[in-house]
Amino acid sequence: MNPAKSLISFTTLSGLGFGLLFWLGVDPSPPTGWIAAVFFVIAFALTLGGLASSALHLRRPERALRAFTQWRSSWLSREAWLAVAALMASGAHGLALTLGAPILPLGWLAALLALGTVGATAMIYTQLRTVPRWHHWSTPVLFLALALTGGALLSGRIVIASVLLAALAVLQVWVWHDGDKRFARSGTTLGTATGLGSQGTPRALFPPHTGDNYLLSEMVHVVGRRHARKLRVIAILLMSLIPIVLLQLPMPHVFGLIALVSHVVGVLVSRWLFFAEAEHVVGLYYGRR
Amino acid sequence: MTMLPRPEDRSGRKLGLVIDLDTCVGCHACVIACKGWNDQAYGAPLSDSDPYGDAPSGSFLNRVHSYEVAPDPQAGPGPPSGPPPDLRGGQTPTRHVHFPKSCLHCDDAPCVPVCPTGASYKRAEDGIVLVNEDACIGCGLCAWACPYGAREMDPSAGVMKKCTLCVDRIYNETLPEEDREPACVRTCPAKARHFGDLGDPGSAVSQLVEDRGGVALMPELGAAPVNRYLPPRERDTWAGETDVLAPWLEPVAEEPQGFLGWLDRTLGKL
């Protein structure tokens, strides 16, 4: 799939923002006053920045409000509702904290909605049987793990963040390892795609058009996969391993910040791979994956 | 509403196409007829980008691929869930198959429920899958959900385009009777495309599917496509099909005679 910048930055930034909102929501002794205000401003900047970036992906963004109508069937629509609900609950929670009057159940609700939003984003990808690498329970688990880890780092929870970073590394490596086998496991081949498999082994001879088209640029994006192995190593180092080490050093404010930057860059690389390595079955018709 | 119509609300009619891979000659006339009709009919005109420039591209609702099928003498190449392998003795030569592909108007269309706006829908009355272009936000999710590459974003209107089964021809009483079928079907010079009601077991298209063993594409993905593909018919073996003139083209003298014969024998002894 095409690793569109708008989708990579949207899923990464909003994941971080909602992860932070989750930890602020479940904190039994949350910050109050202007410290709370700063945390919530950061979280809102990330989530709203991410959502604005997602609108760039639309070809007709002026009609974006229509995306709220189909929550009964569409995960994209559910995500829109959950995002608005999570932001409203978090906004109220943040306001109460800033005014020094915490309402803890409101925080729990905000935390639940924040996780729900990340889950709905992941389900947009998970539901697609056409992309076997995504069509798996590990996709929402990975998105949630990333959001929780980033949120823990952002809110300065050093112990929780260290544990989550380690768990994230294991999960991510397994997702790559298993993901590489999912296309073959799905059983879809050029033989089933053309129905010619019962007559022998089909091979794409020539494509229907000489130039590029929407299908190829959007779903048969194979550019850059050559470097996938190297990028996986870079991603896991930046996203998990380096931050774990940095968090154990003294001066948490300095090294914590560096750990956060390293983590976010690593997540961006991992998210780039999430899209770039995902093979859509339509590529079979073109003899590619 | 992007819920698929409930079974009890459906009429039972399933309009669709039957495409004969045996007779398609790969002329791409259906591609052009489709483009021609749809750049001036239903919805936004089907546009191109940079058509005369360095990187021409454009949206099409029907495309013709070409495949080579090498007979597989040993193993069953089919999917575990697919039809049993028909190996034809491994005697047939490698074949060239043209493969037209457009929306298959799936019964359980995965492109419809993913749509956040309600723009994509499946009609209860005849099963045609359409896009209400005035509601489409151009998010592209439906094209991701389609296994068959049947949806393409219009490069200038920024809305999703797909085969309408020429919904503006098949019910159009201002057209002569014989033109009330999809433009691709009407134009095909090899009669490789057939249009009809696949929900009616007695219809001509259903009969064709039954007689020729028509298949569904990627049945394992569960989209339950309505369109069917008729596999290429069995061919004779190499032996019978090489060339009718072959017997006359045999070398007249198998053994060299005269001087050449002497040379051949002598050289052979060295």
Ligand code: SF4
């Ligand atoms: S072929 Fe693709 S666009 Fe057409 S109904 Fe099936 S899933 Fe939808």
Ligand code: SF4
């Ligand atoms: S591109 Fe248009 S029709 Fe397709 S899912 Fe998005 S809004 Fe619906």
